[in-house]
Amino acid sequence: MTVNDDSFQRPATYPIALRLAGRCVLVAGGGRVAARRIARLRHAGAQVRVIAPEIDDRLREDLVQGGIEWLCRRVEPADVAGVALCFAATDDPQVNAELAAAARAQGVPVQRADDAEDSDFLVPALVDRGPLQITVSSDAAAPSLTRRLRGHLETLVPRAYGDLAALAGEFRGQVRQRLPRSARPAFWSRVFDGPVAEHVFAGHLAQARSELQAALEQENPETGLGTGEVYLVGSGPGDPDLLTxxxxxLMQRADVVLHDSLISPAILDLVSPEAERIHVGKRAARHTLPQGDINSLMVELAQAGKRVLRLKGGDPFVFGRGGEEIAELAEAGLPFQIVPGITAANGCAAYAGIPLTHRDHAQSVIFVTGHLKAGELKLSWPELAKPGQTLVFFMGRKNLAIICQRLIEHGLPADWPAAMVIDGTTARQRLIAATLADLPERVAADTSTGAALLIVGEVVRLHAKLGWFQPSGED
Known part of the structure; x- marks a missing residue:
């Protein structure tokens, strides 16, 4: 059945946030519902007047702390005189109805805990982050659903967002004085999406305050542009679900994205649609841009005030030239962040059911580049050709025959387990498990052209029992 948008009832309420500091609010009733209302009212700075013959033990504790006036008696309609709001939360519906009618007669908004339809306003579910408050309401249609959604939001919105909102409040006046109205949204966007926010999330409030002050001083009052920033981000081995x-x-906040060839379309689809995308990938001898040009481009874009996302496969610091790229940024004095990603070794091995270490088979693991440098594969073969360890060769497909031959020449048996994982962690994943002697021939016969990872060691045998990922072969 198809449901048209018109079939949904439009909400009958208008969401607002009231300033109640110093104003008198009447709460009729002293039970659990009243206690919840009073806690939020006190947090807002209201002067709370409670009228009830008995009150909850939690309210008695609040009486000692102040901010609550308790009249130990039954509430009367005349009690609504002079208050800003009225909460009718007694356990007697008739009393609540009479109080609601008296409040309306004097122009005082009232909320009945027992009857949403006879209420002038509703109390939404609240996610409280200090000055930042997120409310959820279903217009009284599904209170249980609003509480459920509030629970989800509690887990999704870190408490540090409240600190970020408070920090922004400290600087709001300075920003209004220094920048024209048209430049302020872009400035705050850079603040909330940049290093200031990251410092807050990390708990470094003093650094965040200093960074925000510096950013404001560097901002051009005419254009609203300051110095940009570079995000060096590892996108993992291919499955978008493995992104951090x-x-x-950071992918959502970037102005420009410089991405490699191995970044899948599914991952690129998660980048902000407003961001400019520049392909700078390298595969074997096919270089879209030389490494030096990529480094220079990042510097140029950041100096122009752009937020630059350098999106790399796997982890930037594991055969990803991340160190070379940030060295030039550091020399230029540009701010940058590094976000590690799941390496191809970890991701592909896990999805192939091959543990890189195992108490019975491999007590260490070695990551090796299988890429030729200056026309020769210079590696410490005697150290690599040892039992009791796992070898993981990145970019080893082209030189697979040489790698297998050298390992056999330096001591590993010809029937030593080896496997090639192609397009690991994706729906196209292919696993070719064999031995050092026959793996090159089997891989050469395979028509798959995706990124490949070579794993050598006794742990390869475990894939038959531990293999859990059954790819469909379709993206």
Missing amino acids: FRALR
């Missing part, structure tokens, strides 16, 4: 939350957050 931080990587996804």
